[in-house]
Amino acid sequence: MAAGASWNESKVEIAGVTLHLARAGSGRPVLVLHHDIGSPEQLDFYDALASRFDVLVPHHPGYGKSERPQWLRSVRDVAVMYQWLLSDLGIERPSLVGLGFGGWIAAEMAAMAPDRLHRLALVGAMGLKPPEGDILDQAIISYLDYARAGFHDQAAFARIYGDVSTDQLVDWDICREMCFRIAWKPYMYSQTLPHLLGGVKAPALVVWGDDDKIVPRSAGELYAATLPNARFEIVRAAGHCAEMEQPAAVARLIGGFVAEN
Amino acid sequence: MHVMYFTEQPMSAYPADIGLEFGATALMFSNKYYDPVAGSRLYNEYLEQYIYAEEMGVEGFMLNEHHNAPFCMQSKCNIFAAILAAVTKKAKIVLLGNPLPLAENPVRLAEELAMIDMISRGRLVSGFVRGGGQEQLANGVSPAYNRERFEEAHDLVVAAWTREGPFRWEGTHYQHRVVNPWAVPLQKPYPRVWIPGVLSKETIIWAAKQRYPYIALNTSIEATKTIWKLYDEVAREVGYEAGPQNRGYLQQVHVSDSEEKAEKNARQFLWMQGEFTGLAHPVWSNPAGYFSPEFRRQFVEFAVGRAESPRGRPTFEKQVADGRVIYGTPDTVIPKLRRVLEETRPSIYGLWGNDGNVSNEDARTCIRLLGQEVMPAMREFGKELGLTDPFEAEAPVHLRYSTDLKQLPQAAE
Numbered sequence: 001m002a003a004g005a006s007w008n009e010s011k012v013e014i015a016g017v018t019l020h021l022a023r024a025g026s027g028r029p030v031l032v033l034h035h036d037i038g039s040p041e042q043l044d045f046y047d048a049l050a051s052r053f054d055v056l057v058p059h060h061p062g063y064g065k066s067e068r069p070q071w072l073r074s075v076r077d078v079a080v081m082y083q084w085l086l087s088d089l090g091i092e093r094p095s096l097v098g099l100g101f102g103g104w105i106a107a108e109m110a111a112m113a114p115d116r117l118h119r120l121a122l123v124g125a126m127g128l129k130p131p132e133g134d135i136l137d138q139a140i141i142s143y144l145d146y147a148r149a150g151f152h153d154q155a156a157f158a159r160i161y162g163d164v165s166t167d168q169l170v171d172w173d174i175c176r177e178m179c180f181r182i183a184w185k186p187y188m189y190s191q192t193l194p195h196l197l198g199g200v201k202a203p204a205l206v207v208w209g210d211d212d213k214i215v216p217r218s219a220g221e222l223y224a225a226t227l228p229n230a231r232f233e234i235v236r237a238a239g240h241c242a243e244m245e246q247p248a249a250v251a252r253l254i255g256g257f258v259a260e261n
Numbered sequence: 262m263h264v265m266y267f268t269e270q271p272m273s274a275y276p277a278d279i280g281l282e283f284g285a286t287a288l289m290f291s292n293k294y295y296d297p298v299a300g301s302r303l304y305n306e307y308l309e310q311y312i313y314a315e316e317m318g319v320e321g322f323m324l325n326e327h328h329n330a331p332f333c334m335q336s337k338c339n340i341f342a343a344i345l346a347a348v349t350k351k352a353k354i355v356l357l358g359n360p361l362p363l364a365e366n367p368v369r370l371a372e373e374l375a376m377i378d379m380i381s382r383g384r385l386v387s388g389f390v391r392g393g394g395q396e397q398l399a400n401g402v403s404p405a406y407n408r409e410r411f412e413e414a415h416d417l418v419v420a421a422w423t424r425e426g427p428f429r430w431e432g433t434h435y436q437h438r439v440v441n442p443w444a445v446p447l448q449k450p451y452p453r454v455w456i457p458g459v460l461s462k463e464t465i466i467w468a469a470k471q472r473y474p475y476i477a478l479n480t481s482i483e484a485t486k487t488i489w490k491l492y493d494e495v496a497r498e499v500g501y502e503a504g505p506q507n508r509g510y511l512q513q514v515h516v517s518d519s520e521e522k523a524e525k526n527a528r529q530f531l532w533m534q535g536e537f538t539g540l541a542h543p544v545w546s547n548p549a550g551y552f553s554p555e556f557r558r559q560f561v562e563f564a565v566g567r568a569e570s571p572r573g574r575p576t577f578e579k580q581v582a583d584g585r586v587i588y589g590t591p592d593t594v595i596p597k598l599r600r601v602l603e604e605t606r607p608s609i610y611g612l613w614g615n616d617g618n619v620s621n622e623d624a625r626t627c628i629r630l631l632g633q634e635v636m637p638a639m640r641e642f643g644k645e646l647g648l649t650d651p652f653e654a655e656a657p658v659h660l661r662y663s664t665d666l667k668q669l670p671q672a673a674e
Binding site: 139140141142143144164166169170172173174176177178179180181184185 | 288289398401403404405406542543544545548549550557558560561562564565567
């Protein structure tokens with residue numbers, strides 16, 4: 001595992017909104033899109049990718065250190081903002097790595113600009129109505145219970161979040177409010193996205209923790225079946241936040257995939 | 262002074278032990294425990310109690326609504342309001358109120374309220390609320406837009422009542438091709454709007470800017486004075502002097518023919534506060550985006566069990582000491598109410614008489630004593646203390662209808 005890549009933090013203005021962007025490494029550009037509960041400052045998974053690629057980790061609009069656009073109404077709006085960001089940064093053929101909720105954004109981005117994509121990697125992605133089961137609804141459980149449900153092993157949760165500070169709880173509440181502003185109903189999926197994925201000819205890798213309690217595996221299988229050029233991989237001993245729980249395994253899978261020509 | 266009778270209309274006939282075991286009795290407590298035979302009996306008892314209240318001299322019926330919880334059976338206050346509009350003659354029908362953000366179509370709400378106003382021959386007072394947190398979840402409405410929807414739905418309802426149709430509405434949360442309801446209120450310019458609330462400063466400020474009376478719901482006497490202070494400051498900024506006609510107060514007041522029986526029944530007020538069965542998980546009652554951001558930090562700690570509720574959950578004795586719960590015979594209650602009126606000076610007063618498992622017989626005794634002994638005394642105090650209510654004062658329905666301002670404000674948003 002690469003230790004502590006050197007991350008450069010900056011502010012970028014997209015659609016009149018100031019977004020927080022962390023960037024490290026060099027090589028192929030990889031846009032990493034975080035979960036619905038925001039993103040920790042540092043993750044081994046991010047560092048591992050940054051040891052091989054030019055990695056960009058923005059905070060979604062309204063999440064973490066990014067400003068809230070009062071007008072934002074849908075996850076597709078977020079995808080458009082990120083296409084705008086890539087355009088402003090002159091990044092032509094990025095790979096997208098979408099984690100959970102970020103996977104939904106990545107899938108929307110892929111659908112709206114299929115030619116601009118090198119690789120699409122989805123980890124426990126939201127965005128599709130699972131054929132079996134439902135996406136776990138954070139609206140009816142507490143912050144801690146929801147974040148914990150993202151992990152197969154609670155020791156892994158503790159490694160990432162420790163004792164959970166009040167600042168962290170406040171951040172989760174702000175993230176939650178933003179989810180309620182843009183993904184309330186239907187909750188965490190799009191009814192039109194499955195009809196729009198057929199144009200994504202770029203290779204796609206769909207990764208799922210074998211114990212994902214947030215998004216049922218059937219949603220991952222549906223992504224793999226709907227994207228024309230996709231492969232499905234299970235990560236063992238991992239929950240929804242597979243990249244936090246098994247960073248080496250997920251980074252190896254995705255790193256190898258992005259490195260392909 | 263306008264004095265009203267209120268009951269939360271508890272659906273008390275359910276297995277409380279199972280609620281206790283489940284740990285909550287709102288939103289997710291299964292309705293497999295709902296007994297419609299008992300529900301039918303209770304609806305009719307509550308309806309008959311309101312009708313009886315008018316016979317006993319009560320001049321106002323206060324009604325409210327809640328969803329997915331046994332503490333209140335009234336899931337649509339307009340239904341009881343419509344029935345009472347037809348079967349009673351004199352008492353004001355005071356809805357406190359319709360939860361505006363839950364309305365997907367505020368024009369339909371405007372129609373229903375106009376019908377109630379006409380059927381009742383102009384007795385409607387149409388209060389509006391934001392709705393509780395769990396009610397946003399129960400109705401599938403995002404809590405994050407609660408306040409925006411409240412304000413826009415209000416503007417649309419008032420437009421539907423006052424503007425000649427047809428017109429088009431292109432708002433942020435509501436869009437309507439044609440607003441042209443063929444039902445308009447009898448009262449002009451429109452039925453009085455009173456705004457009840459508990460905690461949110463934003464609501465107090467908004468009500469004061471509209472010049473709508475604010476009804477403090479079962480707050481302590483000290484908290485109530487703090488509310489008036491804020492209301493009065495905003496009123497002064499807007500350009501008018503607030504007074505009793507801008508102030509309403511709801512208190513839990515149970516009277517009986519003996520002190521012992523009154524205390525026993527008054528303890529039932531804690532029933533709906535969750536003392537016996539717990540009410541709701543904090544993230545249901547305050548989903549993200551619903552609460553005022555100033556409480557965010559305090560709230561998240563409460564939600565994970567690290568802090569006390571920002572609203573607190575005082576004991577029965579503390580609530581009695583704070584004046585939130587009042588009980589006794591008319592002889593002991595009347596002096597207590599006089600002190601409340603002297604200290605808080607409202608002109609609208611809701612007597613929340615019965616809750617929990619108070620028997621129908623005891624509830625009717627309470628109503629009789631309230632109507633025949635307590636309310637007449639309060640009306641006398643009201644005259645003596647100058648607590649002129651909005652009807653007596655012919656107060657403007659909204660700021661824009663004020664006739665006492667040097668300069669009519671441009672906007673009251």
